[in-house]
Amino acid sequence: MIGDYTYSEFGSILAMQGFAGLILFSVFVLMALGLAIIFGQMGVINMAHGEFMILGAYVTYLCSTFVSATIPAFFPYYFFVAMILAFCAAFALGVLVEWAMIRHLYKRPLDTLLATWGLSLVLQQTYRTVFGAREVGVSLPDWLIGSLPVTDVVEVPINGLFVMALTFVITAVVYLLMYRSNWGKRVRAVVQNRTMAGAVGINTRMTDRMTFGLGCGIAGIAGSAFTMIGSTGPTSGQQYIVDTFLVVVFGGAASLLGTIASAFTISQAQSTMEFFMSGSMAKVLTLLAVVGILMLRPQGLFTLKIRR
Structure with missing residues (x-):
């Protein structure tokens, strides 16, 4: 016996909470990938993420x-088109925001924080005006509804498996873009030495714009995945922005591996503790643990070595 639970019941609880943590991990990774690109690569604190x-x-x-x-008749397949459109809409808005506002604020992180916080309020009010203050839900295709039995007491929701598979695909695509493509080489060159990158012919302004747009577009895909596990409201994004920044900072800015590792650590810790205590207390304990580790290792779990 462990407390009021038998060993088998306790094992089942850990398995269910572990899988719930994997779903939360998937959302964290999708959100943090975009933010890691914007914050880690560009130094922009995007509070409107x-x-x-x-x-x-x-x-x-x-x-x-x-x-x-x-x-x-097309309903069973609409979700794939919706994800593409979500990426395109968020990417286009990100490019517009970078051109209209962010490009004037580079190397001024506190100014980007205030400006994007104001943008966040504007977008929230816009959503409230267009879609109303009430939360809305998305109808899922039949093949995304239901669960798969793993044991007699543990079942895995199909939509959760889909979100995890989507996260794996997006992470692989981001890795290939950042580390195996010419565009990724240009981005990393601009990060390491902007002046030298411009001197060898790299259009640093366009690289910045596309990088910001890509980060926002990935956030759009995260929002599309979010509809499968929760309802959508004008302020729903604020529920995840703090956790997302925590993931990026804890993992190490500009580190893809660090982002994944920190997202997994934080999501599993929160999911497991939420079963045994209140959700707010689980968040507090997770935050305290992360802050304590950052005091010992300020650069995060992983750090990108850059020659200055």
Whole structure:
């Protein structure tokens, strides 16, 4: 016996909470990948990152509503198109924001924090005006509904498996873009030495713009995935922005491996502790543990070595 639970019951609880933590891990990774690109590579503190995620969620909601009303035969497949449209919408808005506002604030991180926080409030009010203050839900195709039995007491939701598979694919694509493509080489060259990168012919301004747009576009995909595990409201993005920054800072800015490792650590800790105590207390203990580790290792779990 462990407390009031038998060993088998306790093992089942850990298995269920562990899988719930994997779903939370998937959302954290999708959110943090975009933020790691923007914050880690560009030094921009984007407080509106959650609103880019919610833009992707609302685009998915509109696709669900439109397809179910006009092309019901296409409904089982609409989610893939919705994710592409969510990426395109968030990417386009990100490029516009970088051109109109962010490019004037480089090397001024506190100014980017204030500016993007104001942008966050503007986007929240825009969503509230267009979609209303109430949360909306997305209708899922039949093949994403239900669960798969693992044991007699443990079942795995299909939509959770889909979110994890999506996270794996997006992470692999980001890795290939950042470390196996010419565009990724240009991004890393700009990060390491902007002046020298410009001197050898790299368009640093366009690289910045596309990098910011990519980070926002990934957040849009995260919002599309978010609709499968929760409802969407104008302020839903604020529920994840603090955890996302925590993941990026704890893992080490500009480190893809660090982002994944910290997302897994934080999500599993929160999911497990939430079963045995309140959700707020689980967040507090997780935050205290992360702060304590950062005091000993300020650069995070992993750090990118850059020659200055």
